[in-house]
Amino acid sequence: MRNEGVRARQREETRRALVRAARGLFAERGYGAVGLAEIVAAAQVTKGALYHHFANKADLFRAVLDEVQHEVGGQVAEAAEAHNDPWTRLTAGCEEFLAAATDPRRQRIMLVDGPAVLGWSEWRAMDEAASARHLAEALTELAEAGVIARQPIPPLVHLLSGAMNEAALWLATAPPNGALADTQAALGRMLRSLRT
């Protein structure tokens, strides 16, 4: 599988360069304010290369978003798996998500431009596959174990996911002192209220 000729290697290299360049620019100035000319210049290729790898600008953004979301999802999963108790896994995962999503290099792409560029449905589906899945699984496990009240899980997932997304955006821009601690405390109380 490794090193299937110099051709495939170069291909992947330019693709990565494009995604990397686009990600940096999108994160800094937003999808709408970045032109394709700028992206290909930063990646040191041409528009021909871009359109050889991606169908259009939104498709390139999709690749960037996918990368960011899987980074965050992986980070959350890693933090959660460090614990054995299902309840601690949930709270640790939530706290890790708050931290991961507050990173300004991810926030704009993942939480602001994502839904607008790809449409909310597609954005939601990608988020579900990359990270919200973990939240749903954790809640289901806890409900089945009787730790939290038995109830429909999807509404809970959306309420909590939306709460954390908005909180992350707020924490990144308007930080009264101790806001992070206060928010984690409030979120913790909300989660604890689910327990039977």
Next chain:
Amino acid sequence: MRNEGVRARQREETRRALVRAARGLFAERGYGAVGLAEIVAAAQVTKGALYHHFANKADLFRAVLDEVQHEVGGQVAEAAEAHNDPWTRLTAGCEEFLAAATDPRRQRIMLVDGPAVLGWSEWRAMDEAASARHLAEALTELAEAGVIARQPIPPLVHLLSGAMNEAALWLATAPPNGALADTQAALGRMLRSLRT
């Protein structure tokens, strides 16, 4: 103040026509997919008129967003003021918000394109002024009265506001049967958990 000459009246009329036309198109197909040519055609004016009233496309969108947000804020305030008990005011306001924000003619403008077009900070500031203010006031009142635990209010406002925004988006597109009721129930439990 009324009828300050035919000139001011015509001015307001064209401005309204532009906002109205833009709102319809933005709601239906999204900010990015609608061109200025289309907007001015629908409003039966020209680009000259548009740029006489608004600085640019984003500025026109801001006027549309402002209108939508104040509609929702007014609707929420009205529903809340119908009750005297502060706690009931909160829950009624939240339920009304969920209903108002689920309207597809408002949703895309208010919750998806808004943050992306104007930037999250400005969007947040506008939302705060138009509707989230009511949530903050209700929570502050309840905290001071000792109905809910004394705690920092801003984190709570953002968590709850984000939760309701995401829930509204979800309810508008992926409606398993009874999803609205389940969501309102889950939200109600979250709110109730704040009580002392």
Next chain:
DNA sequence: CCCTTTCGCATACCATCGGTATGCGAAAGA
């Protein structure tokens, strides 16, 4: 009542942007 000024808006124009068509050179296969 006329003359001047203001101003709301239409027309014409421009730069830039996303997107496409075509061609070339080097790697892969026979």
Next chain:
DNA sequence: TCTTTCGCATACCGATGGTATGCGAAAGGG
């Protein structure tokens, strides 16, 4: 070595957001 494939560069196009200019009618002053 000859042919085919393919990754990408070059050149080009229509459309879009934005600007500069001009005009006609309403407002204001004498």
